[in-house]
Amino acid sequence: MCGINGFSFSDPDALRRMHAATRHRGPDDEGFFEQDGVSLAHNRLSIIDLSPLGRQPMATADGRFIIVFNGEIYNYKEVRADLERGGARFRSQSDTEVLLALFAREGIDGLRKLNGIFAFGIWDRDTRTLTLARDHLGVKPLYYRWDGKRLLFSSEIKGILAHRDVERRVDPEALNLYFRFLYVPGPRTMFAGIRKLQPGHVATLRGDAFAERPFWEIKEGEPLPDQETVPAVRAGVDAAVHRQLVSDRPLGVFLSGGIDSTIVLGSMRQQATGAIKTFSVGYEATAEAEKYNADFDVAARTAAHFGTDHHALRISGRDVAAVFEEVVRHMDEPVSNHVQPSTYLLAKYAKPHITVALGGDGGDELFGGYDRYWYHAMLGRIDQLPGMLRHPSVLRAVGRLARAESLAEKAALASGLERFLAFMAQKEERVGRLLPPGVNDAQAARRHFAPLFAAPWKDGVNQIMAVDARTWLPDESLMRTDKMTMAHGLEQRVPLLDPMLAELAFRIPSRRKLGSRTLGKRVLRAAFADVIPPFVARQKKRGFFSPASKWLRGDLLPLARELLSDGYAPGSGEWIDLAAARTMLDDHVAQRAYGLTQVWAVMTFQAWYRAYLA
Structure with missing residues (x-):
């Protein structure tokens, strides 16, 4: 993993300032290309081919193409062999040189042959074209600013x-999306004029013509026969783990205690020789400590089961308070999730031992792990009832009797977009308390997500998973993973998000994925029934969460009051009602009303605003 920077003009001082801002991503080496009116810079974290031959920016032998590349190409040996059969010759053992040679031969079309995680820029000196690309599922981030004349x-x-010359301004649309979803879905960022290159997309600049288009998309595939699903998933996951074990630096596993990271570890244990280092994070004694440390304790048992060299870190509210502002700064834009500091501190703890960590990210979105998918399936069954039984008054009455009023309310909504928003968006009443009337835009969520439901899938539950995989996964989950690990120069890989495995996942009918409300990922569990320890297999899904709600009444309260004060981030009051946020905090502390979600969102926004705009 590395950091890449560049722009379509010459400015040596600006290039070095950009380079310095991302140095933490690549502490091992650096390089610059400044010719033809184009500027490229690279911070290197050496993972494959540690020699100077892997340095970047790297040029083809004829000097036509120059690349800066962040990521790993897991199938680079196979691609290299194919290129060599066509006459290509290589100077190094690096995947960067293979990627560059593939692009030189096949251009953008060659990206479909890649299996890996990547973000890169390539300058073609002959056609004077600058090409940017981001991997299939958006594991690696890439941002750009195009003002009609210059690209950064x-x-x-x-x-x-x-x-x-880059103006720092809040994007009002992004702000509205953030307070409803607790992150900013792409291609927007919280900064007006700065965009995320979308997963599976390329952007090209030639002269003054800038264009962006997909080279890969999540699609509803032809359904796989039931009898083929389990063996296909087993083979797909094992192959993905095998590909991602390639590394010339120490490698380990982030072990959460859940099904996904356990499967990654179990597959790795069957394929790798020697000791495996595992790492997990838990929490120091607090009220209900056993609840917050349940997965932490299971991770320790799992590590013992597979005989790993296990490293366990316990953190406190004081630890979180000490790094909160630094965590927000590293994220670049507000992402409100109270486990971020845990990931940041775990990566810092693991870095002296390993340079690469495998994790279980993506299993829930691809294979149906969240209970909301089960609820969507139940709502789909309700939709099949006769019309009179689906009348809102009947649904409400049944909901009261079954103590499922919320589900009954969602059943009265149209499937697709409206139900998605009912599950994923924050309550408008709470958002409205925080955003001033001139800022609040209740239609922002519908405008953004409606295109994703414009063409309904035959399998509506799989479509919900696909929307999550196209939005929340790259822009919240994977963004946290990348920024929190790369803050310490540590690379995290995600085998369950292998692009071939993702294509397979959306060929598996959702009914084969969903189990009960608390035991999802049925096909994934069945595929690894001989690997998952019984004490992991039978546990209900809990998710990764922290005692942040309790910390807000204790160790984090002084920091929260400071962050929500009028003078902490001058100018932020234009965008949010800080007095309303302080009332929510007071109500939470007094246990009159639960306020963690909104309070944490405002704390995060305030820390971001002060770091970048105040």
């Missing part, structure tokens, strides 16, 4: 902001 790009927003 970087692995992190802070790289683009290092250029002094």
